[in-house]
Amino acid sequence: MSDNQLRLVWIYPDLLSTYGDQGNALVVERRARQRGLDVARLDVRSDQPIPTSGDIYLIGGGEDRPQRLAAERLRRDGHLHRAVENGAIVFSVCAGYQILGHEFINDLGQREPGLGLLDVVSVRGEGERCVGDVLADIDPQLGLPQLTGFENHQGVTHLGPTARPLAQVKIGKGNGTGDGTEGAYNGTVFGTYMHGPVLARNPLIADLLLKLALDVNALPPIDDRWYEALRDERIASAEQPA
Numbered sequence: 331m332s333d334n335q336l337r338l339v340w341i342y343p344d345l346l347s348t349y350g351d352q353g354n355a356l357v358v359e360r361r362a363r364q365r366g367l368d369v370a371r372l373d374v375r376s377d378q379p380i381p382t383s384g385d386i387y388l389i390g391g392g393e394d395r396p397q398r399l400a401a402e403r404l405r406r407d408g409h410l411h412r413a414v415e416n417g418a419i420v421f422s423v424c425a426g427y428q429i430l431g432h433e434f435i436n437d438l439g440q441r442e443p444g445l446g447l448l449d450v451v452s453v454r455g456e457g458e459r460c461v462g463d464v465l466a467d468i469d470p471q472l473g474l475p476q477l478t479g480f481e482n483h484q485g486v487t488h489l490g491p492t493a494r495p496l497a498q499v500k501i502g503k504g505n506g507t508g509d510g511t512e513g514a515y516n517g518t519v520f521g522t523y524m525h526g527p528v529l530a531r532n533p534l535i536a537d538l539l540l541k542l543a544l545d546v547n548a549l550p551p552i553d554d555r556w557y558e559a560l561r562d563e564r565i566a567s568a569e570q571p572a
Contacts, residue, residue: 339384351390353527380409389426394437397425427521449490463568464502479524
C-alpha cells in the first residue's frame with residue numbers, strides 16, 4: 331500500500347462472478363472505508379490487463395467454460411504472479427481457487443494448467459456434488475473464529491506440501507478429499523470453496539486481508555452487528571439436523 335490508498339482489484343467479474351462472490355469485494359471495500367482508508371477499487375474485465383500494483387486481489391467462482399477462459403487469460407497475462415511477488419494478497423473462491431493451483435479439470439474433461447500460486451491440484455469428484463452449508467475451524471495460526479459458508483462444487487482439491495489447509499470442516503465436505511480439509515493458503519495467497527459471500531459471513535477474514543495489506547497487527551473497531559447477525563443465523567441453520 332502506498333500514497334495512503336488501498337488498491338483493491340476484482341478479477342474478471344464478466345467470467346467469475348456467478349455466485350454473488352462480488353460481494354467479497356464490496357465487504358473489503360466497505361470495511362476499509364469504515365476505518366477511514368482511501369480505497370481505489372478496480373474491476374478488471376477479461377479483455378483488460380491485470381494491474382501489478384494492487385494490494386488485494388479477489389477472484390470469484392464461475393461455471394466450467396468461463397473458468398477455463400479465465401485461466402487461459404490469466405496465464406497469458408502473467409501479471410498476477412508479478413503482483414504476488416510484489417507482496418500482494420490474493421483471496422480466491424471455488425473456480426478461482428482451482429485456477430490458483432497447478433491444474434484442474436476443465437469443461438472439456440481435460441487437465442487445464444493453473445497459475446501455480448497455490449500448491450494444490452484439483453480433479454473432478456466421482457461422487458455426489460458437494461452442496462450445502464459448511465462449518466469449519468480455521469487454522470489456529472490465523473487467529474480467526476469458525477468459518478461459515480455455502481459450498482456448491484464437484485471438485486476435489488488435493489493439497490501439496492507447501493499449502494496449509496485454511497480450515498478443518500465440522501459440517502460439509504470442503505476440499506472433498508475426505509480428510510476434513512477446506513481451502514488452502516500459503517503466505518498471502520488464499521483459496522476456499524466457500525460462497526455466501528464468504529467475506530460477508532466471515533468479516534474477520536476480510537479484516538485479515540486488510541491487516542496483511544497494511545502490515546499491521548490490529549485495525550480500529552467498527553460496528554459489526556449486521557455481520558454478527560448474519561453469522562449467527564447461518565451457523566444456527568447449518569447446525570440444525572437435516
